[in-house]
Amino acid sequence: MSQGKIEQKKYVYGVYSHETNFLDAIKSVQADGLTVDDAYSPFPVHGIDDLLGIKETSLHKAGFTLGFTGLVTAFSVMTYVNTMGYPTVFGGKPFFSLPAFIPVMFETTVLMAAVGMFFVYIKRNELFPGKIPMIIDERTTDDKFALAFGIDGKSDSEIAEIKSSLQKSGAEEVNTKSFE
Amino acid sequence: MSKVDSLLREPLINGVDKTYGKITEDIVRNTEGNPPKDWWIAFGFALAGLLLYVIAVSWTIFKGIGVWGLQKTVNWAWDITNFVWWVGIGHAGTLISAVLLLFKQKWRTGINRAAEAMTIFAVICAGQFPLIHMGRIWQGFFIFPYANTRGPLWVNFNSPLLWDVFAISTYFTVSCLFWYSGLMPDFGTIRDKAKTAKRKKLYNLLSFGWRGTAIQWSRFESLSLVLAGLSTPLVLSVHSVVSFDFATSVIPGWHTTIFPPYFVAGAIFSGFAMVQTLMLITRKVQKLEDYITIAHIESMNKVIVLTGSIVGIAYITELFIAWYSGYLYEQYAFYNRAFGDYWWAYWSMMTCNVLSPQLFWFKKFRRSIFVSFIMSIFVNVGMWFERFVIIVTSLHKDFLVSSWNYFTPTWVDMSIFIGSLGLFFTCFLLFTRIFPVIAIAEVKAIFSSISEAAQVKAKKEGSH
Numbered sequence: 001m002s003q004g005k006i007e008q009k010k011y012v013y014g015v016y017s018h019e020t021n022f023l024d025a026i027k028s029v030q031a032d033g034l035t036v037d038d039a040y041s042p043f044p045v046h047g048i049d050d051l052l053g054i055k056e057t058s059l060h061k062a063g064f065t066l067g068f069t070g071l072v073t074a075f076s077v078m079t080y081v082n083t084m085g086y087p088t089v090f091g092g093k094p095f096f097s098l099p100a101f102i103p104v105m106f107e108t109t110v111l112m113a114a115v116g117m118f119f120v121y122i123k124r125n126e127l128f129p130g131k132i133p134m135i136i137d138e139r140t141t142d143d144k145f146a147l148a149f150g151i152d153g154k155s156d157s158e159i160a161e162i163k164s165s166l167q168k169s170g171a172e173e174v175n176t177k178s179f180e
Numbered sequence: 181m182s183k184v185d186s187l188l189r190e191p192l193i194n195g196v197d198k199t200y201g202k203i204t205e206d207i208v209r210n211t212e213g214n215p216p217k218d219w220w221i222a223f224g225f226a227l228a229g230l231l232l233y234v235i236a237v238s239w240t241i242f243k244g245i246g247v248w249g250l251q252k253t254v255n256w257a258w259d260i261t262n263f264v265w266w267v268g269i270g271h272a273g274t275l276i277s278a279v280l281l282l283f284k285q286k287w288r289t290g291i292n293r294a295a296e297a298m299t300i301f302a303v304i305c306a307g308q309f310p311l312i313h314m315g316r317i318w319q320g321f322f323i324f325p326y327a328n329t330r331g332p333l334w335v336n337f338n339s340p341l342l343w344d345v346f347a348i349s350t351y352f353t354v355s356c357l358f359w360y361s362g363l364m365p366d367f368g369t370i371r372d373k374a375k376t377a378k379r380k381k382l383y384n385l386l387s388f389g390w391r392g393t394a395i396q397w398s399r400f401e402s403l404s405l406v407l408a409g410l411s412t413p414l415v416l417s418v419h420s421v422v423s424f425d426f427a428t429s430v431i432p433g434w435h436t437t438i439f440p441p442y443f444v445a446g447a448i449f450s451g452f453a454m455v456q457t458l459m460l461i462t463r464k465v466q467k468l469e470d471y472i473t474i475a476h477i478e479s480m481n482k483v484i485v486l487t488g489s490i491v492g493i494a495y496i497t498e499l500f501i502a503w504y505s506g507y508l509y510e511q512y513a514f515y516n517r518a519f520g521d522y523w524w525a526y527w528s529m530m531t532c533n534v535l536s537p538q539l540f541w542f543k544k545f546r547r548s549i550f551v552s553f554i555m556s557i558f559v560n561v562g563m564w565f566e567r568f569v570i571i572v573t574s575l576h577k578d579f580l581v582s583s584w585n586y587f588t589p590t591w592v593d594m595s596i597f598i599g600s601l602g603l604f605f606t607c608f609l610l611f612t613r614i615f616p617v618i619a620i621a622e623v624k625a626i627f628s629s630i631s632e633a634a635q636v637k638a639k640k641e642g643s644h
Contacts, residue, residue: 042200042369043621044397054395057402063410077325081334090338100338103421107346110410114354118361121403122388125396127364131389138372141365141392143200 008150010178011037012162013136014171015144019045022145025169026051029147032165038148040140057124063117070112074105134179147171190475192287193627198470200624207618208373210466215613218465223609229602236595237312245315247592254575254587259313260425261567262597265450266306266604267348267422268443268563271415272451273299274355277362278411281404287479289622290471293366294462295455296359297615301607302454303352305600310344312596340424347421351414358407364390365400366616419447426570433513433574436501442494446563449487449533453559456480458608460553462617471618474547481546484559488537491566495534509579517573521586525569532562 016022022045026036036052048054078101082088087095122128135141136148147169149162166174193203215223240247250257273296280288311320323345325335335342368390371383390396420440427439456477463472502514517526536558539545546552577584611617 039394040392041394041397042204042392043365043625044401045394048394049398052394054398057399059399059402060406063406067410078337081325082337086331086334088336090336093338097338103340103343103417103424104337104346106413106417107343107350110414111346111350111353114357114407114410117403117406118357121361121399125399127388127390129388130385132384133368133389133391135372135391141369141372141390142204 007134007179008037008152010151010176011136011148012151012159012166012174012176013146013148014166014169015137015139015146015173015175016171017144019145021170022147023047023051025147025166025171028169029165032161032168034149034162034165036147037150038136038146040136040146040148042141042143042145045145059117059121059124062120063113066116067109067113070108070110071105073112074108075101078104136177137175148177151176190473192290192473192475193623194470194473198627200627203471203624203627204369204373204620206468206470207616207620207623208370210468210612210617211370211614216465219609219613222605226602226605226609229599230606231599231602232595233599233602236592236599237308239592240312240596241317245313247590249587249589249593251585251587253578253583253585254572256575257572257587258568258589258593258597259309261564261571262600263306263309264422264443264567264571265564266302266309266600268419268447268450268567269454269560270299270302270306270351270355270451271419271444271447272455273297273302274351274358274411274415275448275451276455277358278408278415281408282412285479286626287476289619289626290473290476291455291459291480291618292622293359293362293615293619294458294611294617295451296355296362297611297617298455298458298608299355299451300352300359301604301611302451303348303355304607305604307348307352308600308603340421340428343421344425347418351418354407354411354414358404358411361400361403361407362619362622363615364388365392366620368392369620370616416444419443431574431578432507432509433517433570435510436498438494438497438501442491442498445487445490445494446533446566449484449491450559450563452480452483452487453556453563456484456552456556457560460549460556462612466612466617468618471623474549477549477552478543478546481540481552481555484555485537485540485546488533488540488559492534495530512577513574516577517569520573520577522569522573522576525565526573529562529565529569532558533566536562 014025016025019041022039022041026039026048029036030051039048039052041048049056079096082097083095093100136146137144140146147166151159151162154162163174248257248259273292276288276295277292280292311317314320323335323342325337335345364387367383367387371380371387371390374380374383420443423439423443426434427436429435459472459480460477463469499514502510505511516522536555539551539555545555572587576587
């Protein structure tokens with residue numbers, strides 16, 4: 001499934017009021033051989049990822065990589081500063097003192113992992129301040145669920161097929177939306 | 181996440197007429213229209229406090245920190261007390277949102293948004309104190325390790341004060357990101373409910389263009405989970421590092437290994453008390469009693485009695501260890517705390533933090549709004565005294581009898597503290613009018629599982 005990556009201009013969508021109907025509807029349209037382009041919901045619906053074949057994100061890998069970078073950076077900088085850059089005697093303690101470095105290493109790890117992951121997240125989710133989003137129906141952030149199918153370049157009979165499949169799946173409304 | 185809900189458990193959302201649409205309406209309503217009169221009155225007080233803060237801080241910066249009551253003997257007093265107090269308060273938000281998320285405590289959804297906001301504002305207040313205590317605030321950037329033209333002369337990586345810089349700034353940043361990533365979908369909801377173009381534009385900007393597609397939600401949940409995992413040790417680390425400011429020194433009364441866990445428990449204790457104070461007011465003013473229910477208040481009171489008791493045990497352990505150490509100076513430090521010049525501060529602390537929360541062993545008191553409110557104020561006061569007692573009583577009678585001294589705050593000390601409350605409440609009151617104070621999407625998600633459980637129950641009852 002494209003998951004909104006290929007942005008089409010015209011969509012047909014079905015609206016549902018309850019998450020269980022919504023999940024059943026996905027199964028129903030998939031049984032008709034259709035592929036859902038976008039599924040909208042006001043909150044995360046559990047079990048939808050498997051139905052739509054959404055792979056688990058690799059955000060945590062980005063987090064781990066960046067966190068590890070933070071750890072190594074903090075360790076290297078402190079070691080360099082305390083042993084080579086400007087070695088200073090603090091109360092007769094050794095210049096290289098791993099226990100004293102641990103708090104800063106930990107904090108830097110968490111900082112880099114969290115900040116990095118946040119940016120990867122907004123990039124992957126195509127979020128940006130001031131971005132004009134393509135929203136199929138404004139009610140989907142309130143109390144409705146929607147299944148959308150892009151219909152650019154589809155024939156009338158194909159569109160009719162999608163519509164009837166949506167009707168059959170228990171959609172309360174079947175609408176068309178075109179984006180400028 | 182599993183969706184098993186016990187039917188025996190109290191519902192997390194009350195009200196028979198609840199639907200997804202009603203949840204949106206109840207929460208979004210508070211961000212629309214003109215604020216009520218009560219809000220303006222409260223905001224007026226908060227602004228007056230903020231003004232006082234600006235005046236007192238300006239005076240400090242203009243004249244130098246000599247305008248505080250500090251002396252050679254007591255060279256740390258209200259500034260560090262206020263700092264630790266505010267940082268401690270700032271612990272509840274991330275604890276509620278991160279730790280309780282990992283423990284799958286669903287009751288967190290009613291209060292996590294406001295608690296996280298409180299955390300952020302409390303950390304903002306806390307961060308003020310080290311800065312203004314520098315005296316030369318314009319050189320505040322010296323605390324960051326960067327290659328400079330003075331040698332380069334680096335910061336002291338062996339110093340707990342520097343660890344604090346990293347701990348607090350990391351905590352602040354991560355809390356903000358955690359909070360904001362949760363806010364984006366809810367801003368999207370407000371945007372789609374907006375009636376004017378201007379409002380739509382503003383909330384779209386804040387929502388970063390949220391759409392609510394399945395893949396966005398999938399990534400959203402991944403991010404929340406990993407951020408929660410990262411924040412959990414972070415919460416515990418921050419106050420541990422704050423306690424190192426004292427524990428790594430050699431001052432009797434400070435030089436104890438119990439400090440990190442003791443400070444963390446105290447921080448959670450005071451943080452929950454502040455959340456309790458704010459939630460009791462917010463639910464009433466914003467008519468959110470169905471979402472922040474008595475069950476939520478009771479849960480928070482349970483955390484308060486648990487952490488309050490941990491703090492109590494820590495106080496007693498400290499006394500025991502001072503006696504058992506056989507070290508005269510340590511013994512005197514604790515004798516002096518309880519029976520010296522500052523006995524009143526010590527016993528206020530003991531009463532407010534250790535004795536009074538024990539009332540919450542009784543269900544009746546845990547579920548009483550009045551008792552909860554009074555107790556939350558008691559704990560806030562008690563925890564301020566705890567920090568004051570640890571800091572000032574350990575310093576004011578030092579090793580040389582000739583330099584023994586009594587600390588008295590000046591008007592500037594007091595104004596900065598009262599003013600920081602003004603700063604905090606100004607931020608919080610603005611938050612309650614502009615932001616959704618309850619995590620709309622999260623509440624809907626738990627509502628859906630509750631309603632399923634309710635359906636099962638209704639079917640069972642119907643078949644009898």
